Amino acid sequence: MSNPYRSFTLILAAFVVFFGIALSFAAYFLISGQIVRDTSDITRSAVERHFSGLPQLSGLFGEGTAAASDGSAHAAHGQTRQDEHAGHAGMGGSAPATADAASDAAHEALKQVIRTHFDLYQIQEVQMYDRNGTIQFSYDRSRIHTPVADADRREFERVLASDDMLSEKQGSFLRLWIPIADASGHVVGIVEAKRDWSAQKDNILRISLTMALLTAAGMFALFFGLRQLFLRSSRIIERQTEELGDLLARIHRTYDESLQALSSALDSRDNETQGHSYRVTAYSWLLAKELGMRSDQMETLIRGALLHDVGKIGIPDAILRKEGPLDDMEWAIMRTHVSMGVHMLEHIDFLKPALEIVRCHHERWDGGGYPMGLSGEGIPLKARIFAICDSYDAMTSDRPYRSARTHEEAIAELRRCAGTQFCPTCIEAFQRLPKGTLEKVRRLSQQEMHNVSIEQFLPQVG
Structure with missing residues (x-):
């Protein structure tokens, strides 16, 4: 017959280890989930606030879309008209090249405005879709006016239908789909943003390790305390059993x-x-x-x-x-x-x-x-x-x-x-x-x- 003290010690140790690991994982996922939610909410709030506060973004999904994308720089166009005339005179008529240069300059100008504000929140990539799923703005100009990728269609339609933000972790990035509403509360577009959350991940890891160490210390203390209680109780019970047997x-x-x-x-x-x-x-x-x-x-x-x-x-x-x-x-x-x-x-x-x-x-x-x-x-x-x-x-x-x-x-x-x-x-x-x-x-x-x-x-x- 196996030693009851040894059996109890092994069972108690297994329980303590299992419970400690389970508690550590639960703490990690709870902390990670909470930080993801908080980071997502802060990012959404910042994006919505900038859409309502920056005139360069306010018309991106409405009548000002063309101006924001291909020819939003009317001021830049007036400023470059003299250069266009000079180009016609000296270069033999290169108007298309001049228009592309103006469009690039407008995109770059809008990009700098957006990055000035979004970089504060470690947002590394941005795509802005209208309701039809067409990209109206992207840090990568070559993607403007292209449709949402087939792999992302499901997420896009889900956010459009629910009017709620969607977030997912992708390595060191937090990918967010943020619905943008107009003054009447209707969704007019969706912003896809990739936020660098490596700093938050490091914080999660540090907090989780700290909690794991504290949990391990608590579990070891609980283990030794329960084991000593069991040993003392068992000895008392054995002594009383022997006395009762003798009686x-x-x-x-x-x-x-x-x-x-x-x-x-x-x-x-x-x-x-x-x-x-x-x-x-x-x-x-x-x-x-x-x-x-x-x-x-x-x-x-x-x-x-x-x-x-x-x-x-x-x-x-x-x-x-x-x-x-x-x-x-x-x-x-x-x-x-x-x-x-x-x-x-x-x-x-x-x-x-x-x-x-x-x-x-x-x-x-x-x-x-x-x-x-x-x-x-x-x-x-x-x-x-x-x-x-x-x-x-x-x-x-x-x-x-x-x-x-x-x-x-x-x-x-x-x-x-x-x-x-x-x-x-x-x-x-x-x-x-x-x-x-x-x-x-x-x-x-x-x-x-x-x-x-x-x-x-x-x-x-x-």
């Missing part, structure tokens, strides 16, 4: 010693049966072992064998110690010792299992016994065992009116009565008991037994 053992010894004293007193009263209780108990114990009876059942058998004739305490001496045969009236009185014995013991809880021997040890296999006329398997096994042993001891003991029979004569008589008075299976088992062992029981029982308990006696015989 119960003493109580059982007191009970058994009382039974043995009562049995010895009965044997002393009946001169014909001196040592009888110990012998029939030993014979029954040997036969029960031969039949393979469980140890807890054998304990009940021993108690019942010791007390089988306890009811004879109520039988008058004139009948109990009569040297000759009993007449019918005397036999009727003698038979009452069974009911008197049951009445004496039936209110003692720990002796109730032994009552079946006291009540049934005079029943016969063929149903001709008393007091209930039980037969066959209806007679409890312990009573069947005891009946054989009681008869064997009676036949091999001297009586004033006859001499003891030999072992062989007693076995022959038991075999003759198998199937009528006795259980055939039990008779077969009894015949297998060695003659020397049975004779040893009788020899030991005739010695001084006042200071020998039944627990000391039985190991000597088998």
Whole structure:
């Protein structure tokens, strides 16, 4: 059997490690989620505020879109008209090239305005879509007037339909889809922004590591505290269990010693049966072992064998110690010792299992016994065992009116009565008991037994 202290320590350690890891991961995800939400909300607020506050952005999704993208720099166009004339005169008419230069300058000017404000929030990339999914502005001018990528179409339509921001982590960047509403609250466009959040990630990592260390310290303290509590409690419980076991053992010894004293007193009263209780108990114990009876059942058998004739305490001496045969009236009185014995013991809880021997040890296999006329398997096994042993001891003991029979004569008589008075299976088992062992029981029982308990006696015989 495994050591309970070691098992508890391993289980507790596994629980503490698992709980600590789970708590650390939960803290990391909670902190990360909260920082992502806060960063996203701050970024959205900044973008919306700049859209409402910067005139360069306010018309990007409305009537001023063309001006903001291809030709929003009317002022720049007026400023460059003289250059266009000069180009026509000196360069032979390069108007398209001049228009592209003007458009690049306008885009660059708008880009610088946006970056001046958005760089404060570590926004590295920007795409601004109208409701149709067409890019109206991007840091990369080549993407202007191109549709939203197929891979991003789902996110775009989701934000457009829900009027709510969408954020997702992509490595060191936080990708945001921010809806832009006009004065009436209708979404007129969507800004896709990639914000560098490496600093926030570093903060999350530092906070999570700190919490993990604190959690580990707390878990170790909890582990050692619970382990010490378990060890102290276990030792107290073990000590109390041992004390209770000792107390119960003493109580059982007191009970058994009382039974043995009562049995010895009965044997002393009946001169014909001196040592009888110990012998029939030993014979029954040997036969029960031969039949393979469980140890807890054998304990009940021993108690019942010791007390089988306890009811004879109520039988008058004139009948109990009569040297000759009993007449019918005397036999009727003698038979009452069974009911008197049951009445004496039936209110003692720990002796109730032994009552079946006291009540049934005079029943016969063929149903001709008393007091209930039980037969066959209806007679409890312990009573069947005891009946054989009681008869064997009676036949091999001297009586004033006859001499003891030999072992062989007693076995022959038991075999003759198998199937009528006795259980055939039990008779077969009894015949297998060695003659020397049975004779040893009788020899030991005739010695001084006042200071020998039944627990000391039985190991000597088998």
